[in-house]
Amino acid sequence: MKLKCIAAAALVATGGAAYAQSSVTLYGAIDSGLLYQSTSAASFSPKAPNTGKVYAFKDCGIYASTWGLKGVEDIGGGYKINFKLQGVFNSGTGKLGLADAPGASAVFNQQTTVGVSGPFGTFDAGRQIVPMIYAMYDTDVRGAQYFGSILTAWLGMNQAAGWPGTSTNGPIGALYDDNALVYQSPKFYGASLALEYAPGGVAGQFQGGTRESAVLKYSNYGLNLAAVYYNGHDTNPGATTVPNGLNNNRFYYLGAMYTFHDFSVSTSYSIGKNPANSSHVNYELISAGLGYKFTPAFKVTSGFYYLKDRNNSANHSDEFAVGAEYSLSKSTLAYAQVGYVNNKGTMNQTIVYGQPVAPGVSTTAAMIGIRHSF
Known part of the structure; x- marks a missing residue:
């Protein structure tokens, strides 16, 4: 009898394995470097005074230092259950x-998702990086890095719109969304679609705190194209503000990048505004980039980012950045980069993510560092 039970248990175990193969992976990256910046400020306020030069140990020169857990379970028929828990930490x-x-x-401030994938595409639920960020990454030669890229320029747009930098909830577009439901279609002749909806959960207000976005992408023959529409309600309210469904966050983005052999070139155009008060918040961003891969391990990229206030022409900024990256191994990357931004009026576009600059003046920044993934 015992032998029969053992045999039955073994059969169940092996049979289950055939239909439900699962795995869990611990992963992450540490990105650290040394930064010099010619101006600084204590906050992202457009009135913050210049506090002088900065020499500092700086986390996240390329991307954030992260760690996380991810897993997948094959449930058969081409379908899989996936989860991802990912957070950021300061390596310094x-x-x-x-x-x-x-x-x-x-x-886990970046992603806490569970979802399903299959022939229909993927569906994920939870806090996650929103589809518009991946679209910007795909159409920027600088790869939406944390130093002088379309990402830092877009964050400059948010700072100009009043983002204080004390949370990840910005007034224009979004980097992450809580409670998000995201569908990603399969590619069809290079084209794909991503749709997002984030319920606000506000009693008595169906649109209170909600977010929705759509991203259309094309990737084929070295060409990446992206179109983004993002819309939000009650974005970045004050701590005591009761969400009431106010439509105050809208972002449009069109981007393209073309890679031919070892050359890459990119451009984009975007508008961010507050539909409920566009006479106060209405910004335009134009970018261009050029890169060259000298060897499989060594490349140089550059980008130009022009940001202007459509309500006040005196407020505008020009940013230029160039960086060199060398892969020491499959897991370790060394980098050096330099950037310059000329802010006019009250503009305070930053060069480095999380490092305020003095508004209305020119600033130079340089950084060397290393990024190791595990």
């Missing part, structure tokens, strides 16, 4: 990354 201090609530941090 060990502190965790910001959350959507002002001043708060979270262990």
Whole structure:
């Protein structure tokens, strides 16, 4: 009898394995470097005074230092259940990354998703990096890096719109969204579609705190194209503000990048505004990039980013950045980069993510560092 039970148990175990193969992976990256910046400020306020030069140990020169867990279970028929938990930490201090609530941090502040994938595409639910960010990455030679890229230029747009930098919830577009439902279609002749909806969960207000976005992408024959529409309600409200469904966040983006042999060139055009008060918040961003891969391990990229206030022509900025990257191994990357931004009026576009510059003046920044993935 015992032998029969053991045999039956073994059959169940092996049979289950045939239909439900699963795996869990621990992964992450540490990105650290040394930064010089010719001006600085204590905050992202357009009135913040210049506090002088900065020499500092700086986390995230290319991308954030992250760690996480991800897993997949094959449930048969071409379908899989996936989960991902990913958070940011500061490699210089060990502190965790910001959350959507002002001043708060979270262990997994980038992604906490569970979803399903199959022939229909993928569907993920939870806090996650929104589809528009991947579209910007795909159409920027600088790869939406944390130093002088379309990402830092877009963050400059948010700073000009009043983002204080104390949370990840910005007034124009979004880097992450809480409670997000995201569908990603399969590619069809190079074209794909991503749709996002994030319920606000506000009692008595169906649109209170909601977000929705759509991203159309094409990738084929070395050409990447992307079109983005993002719309939000009650974006970045004050701590005591009750969400009421106000439509105050809209972002449009058109981008393209073409790679031919070892050359890459990119351009984009975007508009960010507050539909409920466009006479106060209405910005335009234009970018261009050029890159060359000298060897499989060594490449140089450059980008130009022009940001202007459509309501006040005196407020505008020009940013230029160039960087060199060398792969020491499959897991380790060394980099050096330099950037310059000329801010006019109250504009305070930054060069480096999380490092304020003095508004209305020109600033130079340079950084060397290393990024190791595991």
